Amino acid sequence: MSMKNNKLVLADRPNPSISADIFQLAEEQVTPLSDGQFLIKNHYLSVDPAMRGWVTDMPNYIPPVEIGAVMRSFAVGEVVESKHPDYTVGEFVYGLFGWQEFAVSDGSDIERKVNPSDGPLSINLHVLGMxxxxxxxxxxxxxxxxxxxxxxxxxxxxxxxxxxxxxxxxxxxxxxxxxxxxxxxxxxxxxxxxxxxxxxxxxxxxxxxxxxxxxxxxxxxxxxxxxxxxxxxxxxxxxxxxxxxxxxxxxxxxxxxxxxxxxxxxxxxxxxxxxxxxDHMHRLSEAVSGLQPLYQAGKLSFSEEIFEGLSSAPKGLESLLAGTNQGKVIVRL
Amino acid sequence: MSMKNNKLVLADRPNPSISADIFQLAEEQVTPLSDGQFLIKNHYLSVDPAMRGWVTDMPNYIPPVEIGAVMRSFAVGEVVESKHPDYTVGEFVYGLFGWQEFAVSDGSDIERKVNPSDGPLSINLHVLGMxxxxxxxxxxxxxxxxxxxxxxxxxxxxxxxxxxxxxxxxxxxxxxxxxxxxxxxxxxxxxxxxxxxxxxxxxxxxxxxxxxxxxxxxxxxxxxxxxxxxxxxxxxxxxxxxxxxxxxxxxxxxxxxxxxxxxxxxxxxxxxxxxxxxDHMHRLSEAVSGLQPLYQAGKLSFSEEIFEGLSSAPKGLESLLAGTNQGKVIVRL
Structure with a gap:
């Protein structure tokens, strides 16, 4: 099976401010899975203030995104193919899957499995996410x-x-x-x-x-x-x-x-x-245990501003950095 | 029995710096003990940087020393008379007894009973004190x-x-x-x-x-x-x-x-x-439990600069504030 993946790569460093044109759309073939890998189809991508730091080459708590690499991003996706014993087709996962349609994972970039019955999938990017x-x-x-x-x-x-x-x-x-x-x-x-x-x-x-x-x-x-x-x-x-x-x-x-x-x-x-x-993402499930009951009880209001389609992600980031967004910026694929 | 107590009272506020002459010697009769009281004969008085704040009338974590009142000070003393069930003549105590020869206590100003076998009495003012x-x-x-x-x-x-x-x-x-x-x-x-x-x-x-x-x-x-x-x-x-x-x-x-x-x-x-x-003096014994073994093992060197006699206390404070002291400033009575 040959499958195409569309992704947004970092083409330039900010000069000096971050504009949409530092990102570039690219297309690639999804490589066939090896044993221990699984394929994630992203449903929602996150746009976060932390990206301001990730696209620069300044020293930071996490290495910069390399020029030419897919933009780092949290995402919620669905396992659509699996050669990994712990991940089954149809499960939903949250992790750093990047601004792209598909991601191949060996499990190391999974923050947690997501329970679709907790609410709309997108809340796992914010209320029940980072x-x-x-x-x-x-x-x-x-x-x-x-x-x-x-x-x-x-x-x-x-x-x-x-x-x-x-x-x-x-x-x-x-x-x-x-x-x-x-x-x-x-x-x-x-x-x-x-x-x-x-x-x-x-x-x-x-x-x-x-x-x-x-x-x-x-x-x-x-x-x-x-x-x-x-x-x-x-x-x-x-x-x-x-x-x-x-x-x-x-x-x-x-x-x-x-x-x-x-x-x-x-x-x-x-x-x-x-x-x-x-420093604390490895304890995400602990936070979710505290947050999920509050969310179910209607005590955690939020608003989302949804950008449609992969190519809109850079505009979403611009909006976030300009402070013109109304709520959590999310890209729906 | 009529007994005299010599004390140093605060006569003036600093103007603006602290000099020995803001303190004045005074003499008084020791009042007879009531039930629940005991009389402490001070052996060592402490001189501390905190006194800088205590003699001003600036807002502080502890009320200022009133003009005319005995100067506040930690001291180590000996119980020489007692109408208190918990304090026996011959016991040594550490607390805020002030710059004076004798102090009447009801126990509320006692930080802890001191064990003379722990070392020289004076170390209870510093190594095993505040x-x-x-x-x-x-x-x-x-x-x-x-x-x-x-x-x-x-x-x-x-x-x-x-x-x-x-x-x-x-x-x-x-x-x-x-x-x-x-x-x-x-x-x-x-x-x-x-x-x-x-x-x-x-x-x-x-x-x-x-x-x-x-x-x-x-x-x-x-x-x-x-x-x-x-x-x-x-x-x-x-x-x-x-x-x-x-x-x-x-x-x-x-x-x-x-x-x-x-x-x-x-x-x-x-x-x-x-x-x-x-904020922590009520837990002094806990600190002493940690410090005492270190002291016994010879791991807590210290030096003392001893001033002799009650009337030398203000000079001791001057020395401390000028930084010319060599070690913990103590007044021996």
Whole structure:
């Protein structure tokens, strides 16, 4: 049997920004399976902020995508052919299968088998995938929120932030979101159940607004931005506050310096810790065990912006990086 | 029985620096004991950096010493009279008894009973007291050093720092001290067993010197200073590094800003946590259980600078704050 695979390869490095034309469509024959291999037909591809780092050749936590190689991506696919004893035709799997129609696997790139009865297949890319696991481990293990505490989330309407807010809410916390548009602020309140929300772009007194939103101070801060927003949140830390550092996109080039944090950390006996989901993906099933009941109970709202067809993936990434997306960016094949 | 107590009271706030003359000698009659009380005769008084904060009226983790009140201080004393069922004449105790000859206690200010057979009484003020407990909990619980890891200590020759270095050494770590004089650097190597030491005052390339001293990077940093020294150490953090923030004396007034730490914390998945010993003093016996065997095995060198007589305590504090002391400052009564 001869089968064609269409894929998107990385043709260029960003110069300096990432545009759709650094990716190129390519076609190849699917190589016949060896023993111990199986063939995955991708149904949904993921588009994630982490791709910003993967396409550069800067030192990172994971090697860069090579020029000419298929773009790295999480995906949900179906086993359509198998010479592997543990994977059966008709099973669904989640893993780093790349921006392509088909992927040959030996099992080493499988994060977990997906249960189609858990909900729409696509949620395994976010609510029950890397996004959800980021929120789950970053919040519950580093933030360790307790009932009645106040949890602040930056990029509160984002794929990760909205999960963090909802998990914290389900644990009985007061949740306060910080976001960058009135539309996102509205979604924070109406869809993600935050108790209060701030638009940092229109705020004239961010600290004052935070004081009103957090009358009992801040116990847990899930930070996706760093920079001046984080300075403001830290000024409200309670004794014993915990902070998860999950992203640093808010450090503008002219803001690499800022207030030293040591005195606040000492006076408040606070803890901050950097979090990278790739250190924890081998425990994905553990996160899903925590997230799946919340999802079934209707406590994890989300929205998806679906791009149709493999060739639309680069546009999806552009949209995500520009912040014009409405929800988790997904490519449907 | 009428008995006189001599004490040092706080007569003035620092203006702005702390000098011996903000304290005043006073005499009083010891009030007769009520049921549930006992009388302590102090043998050794402690002089600690924390006193810098206690004599100001700035907001702090503990209320300021009131004007006219006896100066707050840890001390080791002997029970000389008792109407308390749990404290017997002849027993030795450690607690916040103040800069005075006698203290009446109801037991609430007792940190622990001291065993005179553990060594010289005075070590209960430092090696087996607050100093040792600071090093023990701050290093072992936040730093969590593992055999073979590299542990860096700032104010490496100080009362706390020297304990940290020796506990880490006893756990099989490579220990690197940062200190501010060649004499202290010599003591770090010869007395406290550091594997390498840096004098930050004479260093022309602190990061370069650290790279040489820490060929495998930095896994644990016990920080007593913050500021530029800490910036340098953090640049060598390994993935998963842990940092205990125990003091911030290195933040000069013109250095309240510095490099933002979030990116380093994220990329290195590092953890930093503020540590205040007063949160942990109720667990002092636990620290002593860890420290006492090390002391008995000769693995905890220390030096004391003894000031003779109650009236010398303010001079001892001046010496400590000026950094001219040689070892733990103690007042012998």
């Amino acid at each position: 996004t959800g696991a980021t929120a789950w481990f970053g919040l519950t293990e580093i933030g360790d929120p307790q009932e009645g505490e106040t949890v602040v989330v930056s990029t509160a309407a984002g794929a990760v932030g909205s999960m963090v807010g909802q998990i914290a809410k389900a644990r009985g916390c007061r949740t306060v979101g910080i976001t960058g548009s009135d539309e996102k602020a509205r979604r924070c309140l109406e869809e993600f159940g935050y108790d209060a929300v701030l638009n940092y772009k229109t705020a004239t007194d961010l600290v004052g607004d935070l004081v009103k939103a957090c009358p009992d101070g801040v116990d847990v801060y899930f930070d996706n931005v760093s920079g001046p927003i984080t300075d403001a949140v830290m000024s409200l830390f309670n004794i014993g506050a915990r902070m998860t550092i999950c992203g640093v996109i808010g450090i503008a080039p002219d803001q690499v310096n800022g207030p030293r944090v040591s005195r606040t950390m000492l006076v408040k006996r606070a803890r901050m810790q950097g979090f990278l989901i790739f | 100093t040792g407990a600071t090093a023990w909990f701050g290093l072992t619980e936040i730093g969590d050093p593992q055999e073979g890891e590299t542990v860096v200590v700032s104010t490496a020759a100080g009362a706390v720092g020297s304990m940290v270095g020796q506990i880490a050494k006893a756990r099989g770590c490579r220990t690197v001290g940062i200190t501010g004089s060649d004499e202290k650097a010599r003591r770090c190597l010869e007395e406290f067993g550091y594997d390498a030491v840096l004098n930050y005052k004479t260093a022309t390339d602190l990061v370069g010197d650290l790279v040489k001293a820490c060929p495998d990077g930095v896994d644990v940093y016990f920080d007593n200073v913050s500021g530029p020294i800490t910036d340098a150490v953090m640049s060598l953090f390994n993935i998963g590094a842990r940092m205990t923030i125990c003091g911030v004396i290195g933040i000069a007034p013109d250095q309240v800003n510095g490099p933002r730490v979030s990116r380093t914390m994220l990329v290195k998945r590092a953890r930093m946590q503020g540590f205040l010993i007063f």
